[in-house]
Amino acid sequence: MQSFLEAFDIFLLEAVLNGILLGGLLALLALGLNLIFGVIDVTWICYAELVMIGMYGMYFLVQYYGLSYWVAAPAAIVLVALLGALLHWLVIEPLLSAAPINQLLATGGVLFVLQSFATVAFGIDFRNLGIRLPVLSFADMHLSYSRLLAFAAALVGMIVVYLFMTRTYTGTAIRAIAQDRQIMALMGVDTKRIYLVTSALGGALAGLAACLLVLQYDVHPFVGLSFGPITFLICVLGGLGNFVGGFVAAFLFAEIISLGGLFSDLEWGYVLAFAFFIVMMFVRPAGLLARRS
């Protein structure tokens, strides 16, 4: 009995730690989506598919062109950033004044396009980088280096974004535009340009997430479906456009998924997370950090 409890505790601790590591990644994903929503007031339903394209980018740069991971990663980030800007320029910009349902549908159409493009171009095989990072073992716990790296990089990425948003003129303009877009011209701000920059930044965050996810998961055309929904839930629970809320919600969800996955498959972790989400909507309907009125 004694030994059983000990083993249980170790597994529990391991799951908690893994949850924290996963939380960093989810927070990164939520940040990109939140940024786009908060600033442009548009939801990119195809956000996870941008990540998928980034993962393929990493796969080809590393496996096919033989680049080292550290060279390929910035290239993939730039690639997805450009894709984000392109998405805004081609699809969102013409629809800025259209009904929200049309904006949702258009990015939904892009989801189809990206998925089937990947199917056509890369096939439906599961692919991976072939990089296997060692597993860190101490005190009977196993934490993979790829998760530690992902966590650290996600944190660094978020800090960089935070500094950009608070220290630069463009970053301040991005925060300001979310609060009052009509008077931005009075400040001398070209709204269109800020939207493009924001979209590229959102894309870059998706690209960074792609570089980190590809270390842990195989890429295939439908990989976006496995983390897209959870990202949406995090954003809603944190309050769309609320960066801090998204951050907190990401870690909560990650713990639930990780602890849920302890007892059965990972998919059940998602189901638990969804159930948790429904419960939380009763408790904190306006988002995690909203004060109750």
Add this chain to the structure above:
Amino acid sequence: MLELKSLDAGYGSFQALFGVDLDVKAGEAVGVIGPNGAGKTTLMRVISGLIRPTRGTIGMEGVDVVATPAHLIVGLGIAHVPENRRLFPRLTVEDNLKMGAYMPKARAKYAERLEFVFDLFPRMKERRNQMAGTLSGGEQQMCAIGRALMSDPKLLLLDEPSAGLAPVVVQQVFELVRRIRSGGLTVLIVEQNVQQVLKVVDRAYLLEAGTIRASGSAAEMLESDTVKQAYLGV
């Protein structure tokens, strides 16, 4: 400095301004008075490019304002303090001021301008790290004027600076306008508080139903029967 000729403007099919002629000379303070819905705010918005005229011209020191993209008009030296202040409520006071200095030309002088604004409004220095939305009404007006001054403008457009403020604060705001004026800045001010505004401006226009009904020096306007009866309640 600023010259408006036979200006028409409106929103969609609704026309708010009909053939407005108006000019502001360098160093002057000019007021535009008139009732609610006369088109005063529309006038300000047309000058700063938030809406575009359907007819007529706007010149700023010889530059065609109508042909200038909206976000570059502030670069011509026109700074607009919009109606209801329109601060960014969830940015700090300092970030609000920073937005005022967004133009490349103004960024270079950021530290200098910030000091200027903080000298003018010491209160803003105290509250620089506070969210603008938590300021009192009078402080918000200071912040909004400060934000406009950050771009080092030649012409300041003030839209109803006294609206929604307590009478004591209204006094302070007009005192501020007087101080800004004395620094040599040209000011175009739209107000419903006719009595107060006529004390700080050199000249004034009376705008009614989108057309200029009368104009003249502040003293003339104070004496004018139309103004007296309709707005001064004498």
Add this chain to the structure above:
Amino acid sequence: MNARLAWPIAAVALVALPFVYRDPYHLHIFVLILIWSFAYTSWSMMGRFGLVSLGHGGFMGVGAYVTALLWNHLGVSPWIGIPIALVCAGGLALIVAYPCFRFRITGHYFALVTLALSGIVLQVITATRDYTGGSLGYTPERTKGNNILALQFEDKTVWYLIALAVWAAGLVIWYWVDRSMSRYAMEAISEDEDAAAAAGVDVTAEKLKITVISAAMTALAGALYCQYQMFISPDTVSGISVSLQMVFAVVVGGIYVALGPTVGAVITLLLAESLRIFFGTKAVGWDNLVYGVLLVLFIIFLPKGILGSLMDRLKSGGARPVAARKPA
């Protein structure tokens, strides 16, 4: 021909069709169009009032899988299984929609919550692969020949008539809602929730009512699809792509017209089918790629849907030719 005669004639023609025209492939397409039309009509019941749900893929999946699972594992006839599936879908809709409506989660938030719902249903189907076959799909156990108890028929004509009846029932429900007090309540709510509430409308209850009806109808479409195709997979009856497909078809056809979703189903299914045939089985994914690009272009250039845009053109076109032709 006056309108009073047109309806019965159209109805008779639709019923008579499979007895006159027996090409099995075309009949198959007809059945699919009718089933999906019914599903799209179910979605538009909510969509027309501004409740943009992206969770209907989930409801459809529940309808299909619950029916099939009950039949295979417990031997429950679809005649009992389908009602149970409808109750399950309605229950799921209640669980998700109640907090949403109670706490005024609307617009983007509602779309994202429901989007996640369809994603989660897909995850559950995949996770319970021991029972549902996971992503490989699932087949209800076959009985021999036509079996009313098992709701399995070899004759496509029977299926055509069933689908036709269900589709017509969907339109009847649509009209029934259209004529009811609920319609006015829902329209008031979509205009301004606070004003509607102040006018005495029970906002949450009205929205829930329409959502549960819509979800149950969608589940019925899923169950029918399952019984007809005798094969379901998570990708074809659940998940985000099915949800998007529904919204897209309805927007193409027109949200506010009773036959809009049907027009949307005809257009999108024929488009998807001809793309599939055009590209053949070798070019996997090309049909979806073209489909997606067309979807995006369509939304950008014809935002009001085909029916809506046509009507606009007719309206302005009716006046313009007179002026345009005069000089000539």
